[in-house]
Amino acid sequence: MPPIQLIYTNVSKFQFSFLVGLISALSACVNLPAVALPGQDAETVMRWSDDHQLIAFLMPSIKLQTAEPDLSSTSKCLGNELSFAVWVPNGLVIREMIDYRSSDTSFNFDPNNSGGINLIRQVYDSAIAQDFASSTLIYQRNDNTPRPSFYRGKRYGYITQHFLDRRQNITQQRAVSQLTLVPLGQLENEIQLDKKI
Numbered sequence: 001m002p003p004i005q006l007i008y009t010n011v012s013k014f015q016f017s018f019l020v021g022l023i024s025a026l027s028a029c030v031n032l033p034a035v036a037l038p039g040q041d042a043e044t045v046m047r048w049s050d051d052h053q054l055i056a057f058l059m060p061s062i063k064l065q066t067a068e069p070d071l072s073s074t075s076k077c078l079g080n081e082l083s084f085a086v087w088v089p090n091g092l093v094i095r096e097m098i099d100y101r102s103s104d105t106s107f108n109f110d111p112n113n114s115g116g117i118n119l120i121r122q123v124y125d126s127a128i129a130q131d132f133a134s135s136t137l138i139y140q141r142n143d144n145t146p147r148p149s150f151y152r153g154k155r156y157g158y159i160t161q162h163f164l165d166r167r168q169n170i171t172q173q174r175a176v177s178q179l180t181l182v183p184l185g186q187l188e189n190e191i192q193l194d195k196k197i
Helices: 013-030 044-050 114-123 126-133 185-196
Strands: 072-076 080-088 095-102 136-142 149-152 156-165 175-182
Touching: 044 072, 044 080, 095 114, 114 126, 114 175, 126 156, 136 185, 149 185, 156 185, 175 185
Parallel strands: none
Antiparallel strands: 072 080, 080 095, 095 175, 136 149, 149 156, 156 175
């Protein structure tokens, strides 16, 4: 059998590199895992959590009140507690919450906090982390109680809260940081509900 010979054409190095890059990008997209986000169905979110490196597999929650999540999980992340909660009435996600409990009181879900942005990137992806990082604070109460802050991104609404976990004794006090994602159209309703409290 004669040796295989390469056939050269008039394809430039740039065109060849572009084609290789395009093929690589397309094959990477085919293998992308599902990203659990508001508006998706419960089955997609369950599959996503099953393959996730940080989020433990979501299980149905025992709901004592209607405000509690339908699905939840708790796992360890860098030695700290990471909980993930999902509300799926009628089978579609209407909100999701990351709850991170850490002895590092500087950690926070804030558009300017690199630790918080990095955790969002690891839980979701870079697009959601960037959307939150460039979001605008649109409402925050000015009283001294720990209250949520409401941010409007281009893709989602974000509600953050940061407070000390009072259940721990004083020597083991942990900071609790929460980030809730809601559809943009639901953000104003969330603000009105907070104003009534």
